[in-house]
Amino acid sequence: MLDAIAAQRVVPVIRTADAADAVATARACAAGGMRIVELTCTTPDVVAALEALRDDDVCAGLGTVTTVGEVERAAAAGAAFVVSYTKPPGMVAAAHAAGLPAIPGALTPTEVAACLRDGADAVKLFPARAVSPAHLRDLRAVMPSLRAMATGGVAAEDIGAWLAAGADAVGVGSELGTVARDGADVVRARAAALLAAARG
Numbered sequence: 230m231l232d233a234i235a236a237q238r239v240v241p242v243i244r245t246a247d248a249a250d251a252v253a254t255a256r257a258c259a260a261g262g263m264r265i266v267e268l269t270c271t272t273p274d275v276v277a278a279l280e281a282l283r284d285d286d287v288c289a290g291l292g293t294v295t296t297v298g299e300v301e302r303a304a305a306a307g308a309a310f311v312v313s314y315t316k317p318p319g320m321v322a323a324a325h326a327a328g329l330p331a332i333p334g335a336l337t338p339t340e341v342a343a344c345l346r347d348g349a350d351a352v353k354l355f356p357a358r359a360v361s362p363a364h365l366r367d368l369r370a371v372m373p374s375l376r377a378m379a380t381g382g383v384a385a386e387d388i389g390a391w392l393a394a395g396a397d398a399v400g401v402g403s404e405l406g407t408v409a410r411d412g413a414d415v416v417r418a419r420a421a422a423l424l425a426a427a428r429g
Contacts, residue, residue, distance in 0.1 A: 230310050230330045231351055231376060233288070235397040237265050238427040239388060241420065242292060242380060242402040244269045245409065248278040253408035254416055259287045261420025267312055267400065269293040279306035292353075297323040304329055314355045314381075316340070321347045332378060336360065341368055341375065351376035351397060358382025362394035369395045388427050399427070 234240060241258045243266055245251045255266045255278075264286060268275050270293040282289045283306070290310035291303035297319040300311050304327035311324050314334040324331035325348065334353040335341040344352045354365060357379040369375050379391040380400030388399045405419050 248274040250409040251278040257413040257416035261417040283307035356381030
């Protein structure tokens, strides 16, 4: 799963006001080439959205996870991975027990190291806007095995710098928009453009 995320380079973080919009936005991202997407626990009834996408050509993970219960519900609904902006107690162990990759969140060297000690498969560097790609480069110098996804305020023009600094992938949200707000064609076109920029 982590290799697939790294191959995609950019992961849409879909934070919407309702589950139907989350599903529609995920499908529009997939049509634009972003088959791996991250839904979020801040979306009401997000489990229903995960279930709706289970049989689609979409690989959906669940982000903004804060409890073991959310990890377990995500697994039961067919999530492919779980993500958090912090390191909730028991998250990594619960994800591994369910056969899912765990990507907790951190920012400082101490926090990142704590995630790795817990057995994290990768670390969500959040909020990325608070630091620069050089921060990740320095982290990887002392933790060369670190797999990281930079998320939180990453502008389209900065994606290349984060990838060059060693990020496996970059999470984007506002750069894509949602189907309810912007329309499926716009989201699909933005997804395709971001992928082209990241891979070019």
